[in-house]
Amino acid sequence: MEQQKHTRVNNILLGPLERPALKWLAEHMPAWITPDHLTAVGLAASILIFAAYWLTSLNPAFLWLASFGFLLNWFGDSLDGTLARHRQIERPLYGFFVDHAIDSLSMVLIFCGLGLSPYVRFEFALLALVGYLLLSVYTYLVTYVNGVFRISFAGLGPTEIRTIAILINTIVFFSGNDMVAVNLPIPGPFTVFDLALLVLAAVMFIAFIVVSVVTALDLEKKDTEKLLRRQQKEAQKEQKKRDRGLKARPSGELRK
Numbered sequence: 146m147e148q149q150k151h152t153r154v155n156n157i158l159l160g161p162l163e164r165p166a167l168k169w170l171a172e173h174m175p176a177w178i179t180p181d182h183l184t185a186v187g188l189a190a191s192i193l194i195f196a197a198y199w200l201t202s203l204n205p206a207f208l209w210l211a212s213f214g215f216l217l218n219w220f221g222d223s224l225d226g227t228l229a230r231h232r233q234i235e236r237p238l239y240g241f242f243v244d245h246a247i248d249s250l251s252m253v254l255i256f257c258g259l260g261l262s263p264y265v266r267f268e269f270a271l272l273a274l275v276g277y278l279l280l281s282v283y284t285y286l287v288t289y290v291n292g293v294f295r296i297s298f299a300g301l302g303p304t305e306i307r308t309i310a311i312l313i314n315t316i317v318f319f320s321g322n323d324m325v326a327v328n329l330p331i332p333g334p335f336t337v338f339d340l341a342l343l344v345l346a347a348v349m350f351i352a353f354i355v356v357s358v359v360t361a362l363d364l365e366k367k368d369t370e371k372l373l374r375r376q377q378k379e380a381q382k383e384q385k386k387r388d389r390g391l392k393a394r395p396s397g398e399l400r401k
Contacts, residue, residue: 152293157302163223170224171231180225180240184247187221190214191251195258202263208314211258215307218251223304245285248303252277264322264338273342276349283353287360298352306345313341 157163194214200207225244229235252274260270280298288294296302322336335343 156300157296157304158300159304159308163304167224167227168231170220171228174224174228178228180229180234183221183225183228184244185221187218187225188247188251190218190221191254194218195254198255198258198262198264202261205318208318212311212314215311219304219307222248222251245281249278249281252281259338259342264317264336265342266339269339269342269346273346273349276346276353279353280349283357283360290364291360298356309345313338 260267
């Protein structure tokens with residue numbers, strides 16, 4: 146199988162801070178730690194987040210454990226590829242497949258754990274999960290058809306999502322998860338965490354629709370142009386065949 150190459154697009158808001166930090170960590174990482182170890186750390190952190198959110202039904206202090214899990218997840222998930230590139234030991238096919246398969250499992254764990262907490266209705270957590278997975282599907286489709294692996298949308302990527310989650314955890318711990326009076330076409334009541342997830346889900350759904358339509362129009366234009374060029378080449382070939390046929394006919398037959 147040939148190595149599949151793609152262009153990474155990761156224009157996140159926190160990029161100017163994140164990229165130097167990851168570079169420094171990769172340069173100072175002990176030699177015995179491999180990218181696979183870091184990938185495993187990211188998955189373990191997702192399990193920790195799942196458990197921590199679930200345990201908040203016993204004590205809200207477990208929100209701090211969930212926030213620590215997000216930091217640990219960032220460390221493992223963001224650093225594994227950086228370390229591989231720094232050491233020049235990339236395995237593009239294996240790395241791409243394993244990394245994003247685990248990312249999908251991690252998101253299922255995190256959102257389900259959130260839905261099992263007393264702070265968010267389970268159906269809202271699943272709605273946000275669907276939005277995230279839709280954007281993931283879009284990312285993988287575009288990577289296949291365009292060779293562009295887009296990690297960020299409108300400056301937001303996994304790092305920003307983790308940061309927002311930590312901020313919400315902190316706000317809810319100190320101020321509580323009070324009910325909010327708001328009129329929505331969905332049966333209430335709603336908590337602060339509920340509304341935060343609904344807004345996140347709406348943003349992801351809208352982003353998916355917009356980028357899908359824009360990408361589809363762009364691909365349709367490219368494919369139409371290719372089709373027209375191919376048809377023109379075929380027409381030119383047919384014209385050349387007819388011209389050669391006319392030249393090959395005897396002059397007497399042409400006069401008849």
